[in-house]
Amino acid sequence: MNRHHRTTNRLPMLFSSWLKKPLLRMLVNTNVQGQHHLKQSNQTLYILETDRTSHQLLLKRCMKDAGFERPLPLILTASHHHGNESRQRLEAQVERLGFLADDQDIEVVPVSIFHGRMPRRETSLFNLLSGEHWNTANPLRRALQVLVNGRDTLIQVGRPLSLKALVQSHPDQPSGVYAHKALRLIQTYFHRRRKAILGPALLNRSAQLSLILKDPDVKAQIHALAAQEHAPYSDIEQQAYRELDKIAANFSPATARVLSYFLGLFWTKVYRRVHVTGIDKVQEASIDSQVVYLPCHRSHMDYVILSWNLYQHGLMIPHIAAGDNLNAPILGSILKRGGAVFMRRSFRGDKLYATLFKSYLRHMAARGHALEYFLEGGRSRTGRLLSAKAGLLTMTIENYLRDSSKPVTLVPVWISYDKLVESKSYQKELDGGKKAKESLWGLLVTLKSFTRQFGDAALSFGEPIPLALPSTIDDNLADQAKQMAPKFATEVLTKINAAAYVNQTALIATLLLGSPQLRIEKQHAHQALHMLKALLLDLPNPPADIAAGEPERWLKKALQRDQVSIDEEHYYLTAHQAREMTFYRNQLHHMLLLPSIYLLLAKRYAKPRLQTLPVLIRPLFQLMQRELFLPWQAQDLPEVFRRTRQALEAQACISHDKNGAVTLSDNPLSIVLMQTAEPVLLRYFIVLRVLQHNSAMLREELLQESQRIAAELHHLFGFNSPEYSDIRTLDSFVETLLEQGALGSQDGLISAQFATEKLLQRAKQILNQQAVSSIESHLSPK
Secondary structure, eight states, X not given: OHHHHHHHHHHHHHHHHHHHHHHHHHHOOEEEEOGGGXXXXXXXXXXXXXOOHHHHHHHHHHHHHTTOOSSOOOEEEOSGGGHHHHHHHHXXXXXXXXXXXXXXXXXEEEEEEEEOOSOOBTTOHHHHHHSOOSOOOOHHHHXXXXXXXXXXXXXXXXXXXEHHHHHHHSOSOOHHHHHHHHHHHHHHHHHHHHHHHHOOOBOOHHHHHHHHHTSHHHHHHHHHHHHHHTOOHHHHHHHHHHHHHHHSOOOOHHHHHXXXXXXXXXXXXXOSEEEEESHHHHHHHHXXXXXXXXXXXXXXXXXXXXXXXXXXXXXXXXEEEEEGGGOOTTHHHHHHHTTEEEEOSOOTTOHHHHHHHHHHHHHHHHHTOOEEXXXXXXXXXXXXXXXXXXXXXXXXXXXXXXXXXXOEEEEEEEEEESSOTTHHHHHHHHTTOOOOOOOHHHHHHXXXXXXXXXXXXXXXXXXXXEOOOOSXXXXXXXXXXXXXXXXXXXXXXXXXXXXXXXXHHHHHXXXXXXSGGGEEEHHHHHHHHHHHHHHHHHSSSOOSEEOOSOHHXXXXXXXXTTSOEEOSSEEEOOHHHHHHHHHHHHTTHHHHHHHHHHHHHHHHSSSOBTTHHHHXXXXXXXXXXXXXTOOOOGGGHHHHHHHHHHHHHHTTSEEEOTTOBEEEOOOHHHHHHHHHHHHHHHHHHHHHHHHHHHSEEEHHHHHXXXXXXXXXXXXXXXXXXXXXXXXXXXXXXXXXXXXXXXXXXXXXXXXXXXXXXXXXXXXHHHSOHHHHHHHHHTSOOO
């Protein structure tokens, strides 16, 4: 009788399942994340957040697509309606664990399924019915979700929960206790994952702005400005509202959804592929924290590539801080609806504006929105990381000091491209041309260039950095945050470099720019690129990932992108191509300068030995460390130098005898690396020599004089680097020397704080003698 009852109960479900299969195929398009966690084993079971038949069918479809054979693994549900049944099944698995061998385990894999995952408007009845929500039991809502958002379905396969590890963490408990604990852990995971993906509901924008105007700090600034200008409070409040309206995003799920669709088409047309590395670390961090993305900034494409890929990987779309120069008619409105938060380049002298912006960020953090801004403050025209502009980071830290109830995690992000959209405009700017003003028309004109493939793009997420409270919190939070910001800024930039993805263009650029006359024989090029790739992977600071494939194919693609030229026997660069390719070569400087300098010293120093080369390099390392955001401290250097030497020996660039005498091998890679190092060392030499020549100078005078001589040197010796005399690069180097105490500033005059004569004398022995003579001849008379 019981068996008959169970059978008749299953008939409607089987009929429903049969009916839903063709509907799901027609209505649902899935994006599966975490597919590597899908594995068929009788010791792996899967658990869904809800008891929806459609979700079970979708998971089974994923299993079949992954090559699973029948019978498919057991699928449970974590919903409270089926809690007892799932708990009993888990209890049986815990008991079964006792009969397995010691090296075997049983894993429970959580699977989340979302139909549409944009944040919803609290005031929209349609969004409340059709969007993802915390309460998903209503059949009408479930049907509308699939009907409206089925084409935008995310299936996220989570990290498995080990029942063996759970038992070992709390031994000698009844199996029912372990089953209850496992189910509770999984339910907590689902709750946090849903919160991380959906994000907070979107408030009515006017209500949101009015709420910020009621912030005590904002009100105090309005009162102060009203008193200062002898104006009514209401007038200043209206002024504040207008400024806040310019700042605040107006995120529209509908706009974002449309943009996501068209961007998907756009990427396939412009970039062949986007390589994504390290996203799993961000997915883990987003469960418990407000995530603040801090990417390097090389292109306007950075905004798009990051947001689009975060959405594709099941992460909340961040609100993006952008310069108000982008708030152009029409374009600004579109960007705001995509999550742009506009800001002035400088807040200096406007306390009300600074308070409004800080309060807005605090409001966004309190509601749990993800945030994105560029720590460098602007796009790098040179390919190297720029020094930090830590204003927004300081605000983030101050807001966290004020309210640490929700953890904040900083996520460094490396972004790079095989070919940059702005290549031509960057060359013009570095040659002294004016930056073009942003507008919708300018964007449409730029889009004309997207008629052919630009190669690959890369998005590499660095190690997340959780903000930590200091041991004591001062009364003046703003000052304390300002003191904390430089340390975190340096750590972020260092971890951006540590997350580097080395693309094929950077490898080709390094090879050809370092080759004599910017050309290399075809057969040598392929071999040298293999050697360069192997060297990078052996270094003490290897890249997070590197381009795959054969160098011959890389060069063929670069030819199609007009980045390289070819004749019967050689690959080579024209003058125009050489200028463009410096951007990509510079992206590898933080990895290659140390081995390059090692080789240069081995060639130029009179008697290079294993013991003396590290001694010679150490003072130069101190100069390079801050400019290139290298990860090591003084105590790490012996091991760093040893591994650098071993990497060079592995590629036959150097060798040493039993007495420690170092010999340089004359292979193409050695020549390339030495040519990479020398222009950088000459730039260091120029700044220090100008300062020694003049004893003490105003900072502006030091930079202008160094820039003049660097430009002359570049013109005479053709370093093929339009940024060689870029004043921001020189200023960053001077700032590094000031921070290290190598230079001092008194009454506006900068002077050396160490005996420069010995260092410069040694530099003259190592550097190209013609270049050194040219620098000496171009020094201004005292």
